[in-house]
Amino acid sequence: MLISITDMQTLSITKPDDFHLHLRDGMALSNVVNHTTAQFSRAIIMPNLKPAVIDTKMALAYRHRILQCVDKNYNFEPLMTLYLTDNTTVDVITEAAESGYIKALKYYPVGATTNSAQGVTHIRKTYAVLEAMMKTGLPLLVHGEVTDDDVDIFDREAVFIDRVLTPLINDFPELKIVFEHITTGTAVDFVTHASTYIAATITPQHIALNRNDLFKGGLQPHHYCLPVLKAEADRLAVLTAATSGDPKFFLGTDSAPHARNAKEARCGCAGIYSAYNALGIYAEVFDKIGQLDKLAAFASRYGADYYGIPHNKEQITLIKKEQTIPATLPFGKETLVPFRGGGTCAWQLKK
Numbered sequence: 001m002l003i004s005i006t007d008m009q010t011l012s013i014t015k016p017d018d019f020h021l022h023l024r025d026g027m028a029l030s031n032v033v034n035h036t037t038a039q040f041s042r043a044i045i046m047p048n049l050k051p052a053v054i055d056t057k058m059a060l061a062y063r064h065r066i067l068q069c070v071d072k073n074y075n076f077e078p079l080m081t082l083y084l085t086d087n088t089t090v091d092v093i094t095e096a097a098e099s100g101y102i103k104a105l106k107y108y109p110v111g112a113t114t115n116s117a118q119g120v121t122h123i124r125k126t127y128a129v130l131e132a133m134m135k136t137g138l139p140l141l142v143h144g145e146v147t148d149d150d151v152d153i154f155d156r157e158a159v160f161i162d163r164v165l166t167p168l169i170n171d172f173p174e175l176k177i178v179f180e181h182i183t184t185g186t187a188v189d190f191v192t193h194a195s196t197y198i199a200a201t202i203t204p205q206h207i208a209l210n211r212n213d214l215f216k217g218g219l220q221p222h223h224y225c226l227p228v229l230k231a232e233a234d235r236l237a238v239l240t241a242a243t244s245g246d247p248k249f250f251l252g253t254d255s256a257p258h259a260r261n262a263k264e265a266r267c268g269c270a271g272i273y274s275a276y277n278a279l280g281i282y283a284e285v286f287d288k289i290g291q292l293d294k295l296a297a298f299a300s301r302y303g304a305d306y307y308g309i310p311h312n313k314e315q316i317t318l319i320k321k322e323q324t325i326p327a328t329l330p331f332g333k334e335t336l337v338p339f340r341g342g343g344t345c346a347w348q349l350k351k
């Protein structure tokens with residue numbers, strides 16, 4: 001049976017924001033950024049470049065490079081972040097807060113993920129800086145995993161809560177902390193019961209996939225990201241949080257492009273490129289459990305409210321119409337395999 005466009009299910013919402021995004025730099029940046037700007041008005045830009053973005057000067061230069069690549073049809077505001085290191089000073093925080101362009105600092109435990117070699121060796125080394133952040137209201141965005149070899153990779157997030165996050169919150173009860181890309185029921189429970197200073201971002205892959213998807217039909221490098229996918233019960237817990245209407249949980253794709261060669265390698269790197277059709281994936285997963293009406297607030301309101309920025313004015317429309325996802329996309333001199341590359345998504349952005 002032919003279905004006309006008017007019979008098609010559509011969803012119009014305020015243009016969303018992506019509160020966790022990797023854009024990279026140079027040619028790669030110019031290849032990926034407009035997948036994001038088509039769907040999102042603003043994005044929190046991760047600072048894990050090489051070298052890392054560690055001060056306001058570097059962040060403003062990076063912001064300028066991003067804006068130069070933005071398609072002129074879109075209004076896009078990159079919300080910049082700084083990379084917290086053992087050597088970050090209180091002066092760096094003061095300058096960042098005064099600039100008005102720096103919206104947060106990112107805490108990577110050293111060695112936790114892609115480009116985290118400059119990460120923090122022990123959180124206590126940053127206490128003077130965290131004190132300054134608490135006073136200025138700048139949020140700390142945490143990659144919530146311990147990296148100790150004796151901790152099972154599937155337990156890294158839960159152990160982080162016990163060893164790092166709980167003491168941190170006790171010491172800085174009024175520091176805004178975003179627990180990034182949560183993956184477990186343990187993290188959902190923790191955030192749900194924490195103070196309103198604590199929030200969490202949720203990625204498309206952690207609500208669409210579970211750890212079986214890493215191995216289905218053979219090793220699947222394009223499903224490898226950090227934190228690694230978890231068990232089905234965890235996926236369901238994170239999805240329940242995303243659709244709960246609790247404003248502590250909001251959208252952050254963690255879209256993290258890597259060249260195909262670097263993923264399909266002897267030692268493949270971590271990161272899933274979801275920006276190509278991120279909203280389509282969220283819509284598909286929410287729709288599948290009958291919770292599509294929860295998407296607007298999750299994608300367009302809760303994050304902005306947490307960051308204290310106004311809601312966007314533009315609208316976008318999503319349609320329930322199967323979209324074929326390209327197997328590969330250009331990525332500098334290489335190619336990039338998007339999430340679901342070569343497959344389909346049940347929802348797409350109306351162009």
Ligand code: NCD
Pocket residue numbers: 022048113114115143224225226227254256257270271272
């Ligand atoms: C991210 C990247 O590639 O920069 N990778 C990932 O698996 N998520 C880094 C990160 O956010 O951990």
Ligand code: ZN
Pocket residue numbers: 020022046254256
């Ligand atoms: Zn990330």
